[in-house]
Amino acid sequence: MSAPSDEPAGTEASVPAGDGGIDDLDHAITRVEHELGRLFARIRVGWREAAVTVHPDLQPLGYQVLTSILTGRATSAGALIERLQTDKSAVSRQVKQLEQLGLVESIPDPEDRRARVLVATPLAQERVAVARSRYEGRIGDRLRNWSAADLDHFADLLADLGG
Numbered sequence: 001m002s003a004p005s006d007e008p009a010g011t012e013a014s015v016p017a018g019d020g021g022i023d024d025l026d027h028a029i030t031r032v033e034h035e036l037g038r039l040f041a042r043i044r045v046g047w048r049e050a051a052v053t054v055h056p057d058l059q060p061l062g063y064q065v066l067t068s069i070l071t072g073r074a075t076s077a078g079a080l081i082e083r084l085q086t087d088k089s090a091v092s093r094q095v096k097q098l099e100q101l102g103l104v105e106s107i108p109d110p111e112d113r114r115a116r117v118l119v120a121t122p123l124a125q126e127r128v129a130v131a132r133s134r135y136e137g138r139i140g141d142r143l144r145n146w147s148a149a150d151l152d153h154f155a156d157l158l159a160d161l162g163g
Contacts, residue, residue: 050131055101062094070120070128
C-alpha cells in the first residue's frame with residue numbers, strides 16, 4: 001500500500017503503474033472502497049435533504065420507504081423490509097408517519113382483498129417530484145458528462161458488485 005498522500009481531500013495522488021501484482025490490486029480495491037464510501041456519504045446527505053423537502057419531520061429512511069412505494073418497487077411492509085434491508089419495527093414506524101402526514105394510504109389489495117397495499121398520495125407524488133428534481137439534478141449533471149455506453153457499463157458493474 002502506498003504512503004498517505006499530501007493531496008487535498010477528495011483527490012488521489014497519481015500512483016505509478018506497478019507490475020500488476022497484489023499490491024496494485026490491493027491499492028485499487030482500497031481506492032474503490034474509499035470512493036464508494038464518499039459516494040454513499042453524498043447519497044445519505046441527498047436523502048436527508050430530499051426527506052426534509054418532502055416534509056420537515058421526515059427521516060431519510062421515511063423518504064426511502066416513500067420512494068419505494070411511489071415507484072411500485074415495494075408496496076407492502078414485507079417488500080419494504082426486504083428492499084431496504086431493515087427491520088419490521090422501523091418500516092412500521094415510517095409507514096405510520098407517512099400515513100399521518102397524508103403521503104401514503106393503505107388500501108385493499110385488488111388481487112387479494114384480505115391483504116393491503118401501500119400507495120403514495122397525490123401530495124406525495126408532488127413533493128417527491130420536487131425533492132427528486134433537486135437531488136437527481138446534482139447527480140444527473142455529473143452523469144450527463146458520461147456516454148450512454150459508460151453509464152450502462154457502470155450500472156452493470158454496480159449490479160455485479162451488489163450481487
